[in-house]
Amino acid sequence: xxxxxxxxxxxxxxxxxxxxxxxxxxxxxxxxxxxxxxxxxxxxxxxxxxxxxxxxxxxxxxxxxxxxxxxxxxxxxxxxxxxxxxxxxxxxxxxxxxxxxxxxxxxxxxxxxxxxxxxxxxxxxxxxxxxxxxxxxxxxxxxxxxxxxxxxxxxxxxxxxxxxxxxxxxxxxxxxxxxxxxxxxxxxxxxxxxxxxxxxxxxxxxxxxxxxxxxxxxxxxxxxxxxxxxxxxxxxxxxxxxxxxxxxxxxxxxxxxxxxxxxxxxxxxxxx
Amino acid sequence: xxxxxxxxxxxxxxxxxxxxxxxxxxxxxxxxxxxxxxxxxxxxxxxxxxxxxxxxxxxxxxxxxxxxxxxxxxxxxxxxxxxxxxxxxxxxxxxxxxxxxxxxxxxxxxxxxxxxxxxxxxxxxxxxxxxxxxxxxxxxxxxxxxxxxxxxxxxxxxxxxxxxxxxxxxxxxxxxxxxxxxxxxxxxxxxxxxxxxxxxxxxxxxxxxxxxxxxxxxxxxxxxxxxxxxxxxxxxxxxxxxxxxxxxxxxxxxxxxxxxxxxxxxxxxxxxxxxxxxxxxxxxxxxxxxxxxxxxxxxxxxxxxxxx
Numbered sequence: 158x159x160x161x162x163x164x165x166x167x168x169x170x171x172x173x174x175x176x177x178x179x180x181x182x183x184x185x186x187x188x189x190x191x192x193x194x195x196x197x198x199x200x201x202x203x204x205x206x207x208x209x210x211x212x213x214x215x216x217x218x219x220x221x222x223x224x225x226x227x228x229x230x231x232x233x234x235x236x237x238x239x240x241x242x243x244x245x246x247x248x249x250x251x252x253x254x255x256x257x258x259x260x261x262x263x264x265x266x267x268x269x270x271x272x273x274x275x276x277x278x279x280x281x282x283x284x285x286x287x288x289x290x291x292x293x294x295x296x297x298x299x300x301x302x303x304x305x306x307x308x309x310x311x312x313x314x315x316x317x318x319x320x321x322x323x324x325x326x327x328x329x330x331x332x333x334x335x336x337x338x339x340x341x342x343x344x345x346x347x348x349x350x351x352x353x354x355x356x357x358x359x360x361x362x363x364x365x366x367x368x369x370x371x372x373x374x375x376x377x378x379x380x381x382x383x384x385x386x387x388x389x390x391x392x393x394x395x396x397x398x399x400x401x402x403x404x405x406x407x408x409x410x411x412x413x414x415x416x417x418x419x420x421x422x423x424x425x426x427x428x429x
Numbered sequence: 430x431x432x433x434x435x436x437x438x439x440x441x442x443x444x445x446x447x448x449x450x451x452x453x454x455x456x457x458x459x460x461x462x463x464x465x466x467x468x469x470x471x472x473x474x475x476x477x478x479x480x481x482x483x484x485x486x487x488x489x490x491x492x493x494x495x496x497x498x499x500x501x502x503x504x505x506x507x508x509x510x511x512x513x514x515x516x517x518x519x520x521x522x523x524x525x526x527x528x529x530x531x532x533x534x535x536x537x538x539x540x541x542x543x544x545x546x547x548x549x550x551x552x553x554x555x556x557x558x559x560x561x562x563x564x565x566x567x568x569x570x571x572x573x574x575x576x577x578x579x580x581x582x583x584x585x586x587x588x589x590x591x592x593x594x595x596x597x598x599x600x601x602x603x604x605x606x607x608x609x610x611x612x613x614x615x616x617x618x619x620x621x622x623x624x625x626x627x628x629x630x631x632x633x634x635x636x637x638x639x640x641x642x643x644x645x646x647x648x649x650x651x652x653x654x655x656x657x658x659x660x661x662x663x664x665x666x667x668x669x670x671x672x673x674x675x676x677x678x679x680x681x682x683x684x685x686x687x688x689x690x691x692x693x694x695x696x697x698x699x700x701x702x703x704x705x706x707x708x709x710x711x712x713x714x715x716x717x718x719x720x721x722x723x724x725x726x727x728x729x730x731x732x733x734x735x736x737x
Binding site for chain 2: 213214215234235236237239240241243245247249250251252260261263264265292293294
C-alpha cells in the first residue's frame with residue numbers, strides 16, 4: 158500500500174492578536190496509507206482542523222514536510238487530488254441541490270451531459286435523488302451535509318478530507334450519517350478518508366485508526382488502531398471491543414493509561 | 430429512530446416550510462396598508478387646511494401666536510384642486526396638463542434611464558476593480574466618497590458647460606444622473622463581492638478555481654442581493670439626478686424644466702407645481718417598483734421574507 162499522506166517534522170505557529178506566538182502544531186509526524194479511514198480527535202485548540210487544512214494546502218505550515226500522493230500539498234490541490242467537506246455544508250444558496258453538486262465539475266470543465274449524469278448519480282448515492290431541484294434553504298441540516306458530501310465525491314477524488322462534517326447534527330442524524338459515510342467509503346474502493354471530529358464514539362465507530370491529539374502545543378499524543386470487524390453497523394456499538402477502544406481513546410485524550418483509572422469508564426459514560 | 434423515520438421527518442420539515450401562506454394574501458395586505466396610509470395622509474392634509482381656515486389661519490397656544498397661513502389655498506392647495514389642474518390646459522389653447530407632463534416624463538425618464546445604466550456600469554466596474562486590487566481600493570475609495578459630498582447642484586452647471594463644448598449637451602443630464610447613481614452601486618456591490626463566507630472561498634480553493642471562476646461563480650452571485658439593493662436606491666437617485674440636471678441644462682422639456690416654469694408662475698396657479706411634483710414622485714416609485722419586481726424574479730433562492 159502506498160503512502161497517501163506523509164507528514165514529517167511539521168510545525169505551525171500563529172501570531173495571536175496580542176502579539177504572542179502560539180504553537181498550534183509541534184513536531185507532527187504522520188503517515189496515512191491508501192484506503193485507510195483515519196480520524197483526528199482532540200479537544201478544541203489541539204490543532205486538528207489546522208492539520209487537516211495544511212494537508213489541503215489551505216494553510217501553510219511554518220516548517221516541515223507535507224506530501225500528498227507523493228507531491229507537495231500545493232500540487233495535490235492543483236491536481237484536485239482530494240475532496241474537502243466543511244463543518245457547515247457550505248452550499249451556495251443561489252444554486253439548486255443538483256447545481257451545487259455540479260459546481261466542482263463546472264470548475265473542472267466537465268462536459269455538460271457528464272456533469273448532470275454524474276451529479277444525479279452522486280445524489281442517488283446520498284439518497285437525495287428526489288431533491289435535485291430544491292434550494293438549500295429547503296433542506297434540513299443533515300440533508301445539506303449529504304449534498305456537500307455528494308459534491309465532494311462528484312469528481313471522484315481518491316482522498317476525502319472531512320472537517321467535523323457532522324459536528325452540528327443531532328445524535329440520531331449523526332449516527333445515520335456515520336452509517337451512510339461508511340457505506341460510501343466501502344463502496345468506493347481504495348478511498349482514503351481523513352476525518353476530524355471531537356466525538357470519541359464517532360471516531361472509534363468509523364475509523365481504522367484514531368490519531369489522538371493534545372493541545373498547547375498541538376501534538377499527536379497517541380494513535381489507536383481500531384481493529385473492529387467490517388462492515389460495521391448498529392451492533393458494532395454494542396461490542397465489548399468497541400467499549401475497549403473508546404476507553405483507550407478517552408484515556409489517551411486525558412493523558413492517563415487504562416490502568417490508572419480516575420473514574421472507571423462505565424458503559425453509560427462510554428456512549429457519550 | 431429508524432432511517433426511514435428520520436428521512437420522513439426531514440421530508441415533513443421541507444413540506445411544512447413549503448406550506449407558507451400564498452404570497453397573494455401578503456401582497457393584498459400590503460395593498461390595504463398602502464391604501465390606508467394614503468387615506469390617512471389625505472385626511473391630515475385636508476384636516477390641517479380645514480382646521481386652519483376655521484381658526485382664521487392663526488391660533489394661540491399658551492400665549493404664543495402661531496401663523497397658519499402656510500395652509501391656505503395658495504400655499505397648500507386642496508388635493509382636489511391639484512387633481513383638477515391635471516385636466517386643465519397649462520397654456521392657453523394647449524393640451525391638458527397631464528398630457529403635457531407625459532411628454533416631460535418621457536424626456537426625464539429617458540435621461541434617468543441613461544444615467545442609471547451609465548452609473549450602474551461605472552459603479553459595477555469600480556466595485557469589481559476595488560474587490561480585486563486592495564491597494565487601488567484604499568487609494569481611490571476616499572475620492573469616490575468625497576465625490577458624493579460635493580453638492581450636485583454645484584457641479585451640474587459645469588458638466589452642462591463641458592458637454593456643451595464637445596457638442597454632446599444632450600448627454601449632460603444623463604451624466605449628472607449617473608453621478609448620483611454610481612456611488613450606491615459601487616458601495617453595495619463591493620460589499621457583496623467582498624463579504625463572501627471564508628469557507629465558501631476555501632471551497633473554491635480546494636477545486637483550484639481561477640480568479641475569474643471565483644468572481645463568476647461565487648463573488649457575483651453572492652453580491653446579487655446587495656446589487657439589487659443598490660439598483661433600487663440608484664433608480665430613485667437617477668430620477669432625482671435627471672430632474673436636477675435639467676435645471677441648468679437649458680433643455681426645452683423635462684420634469685425639471687416644468688418644475689422650474691411652474692415655480693416661476695407659482696402665484697398664478699399653485700396646483701400646477703404640486704401636480705408636477707406628485708408626477709415626479711410617481712415616476713421614481715414606478716422605476717423603483719420595476720427593479721423590485723425584477724429582483725423577485727431573479728432572487729428565488731431565499732425564503733420569501735417580510736422585507737420588500
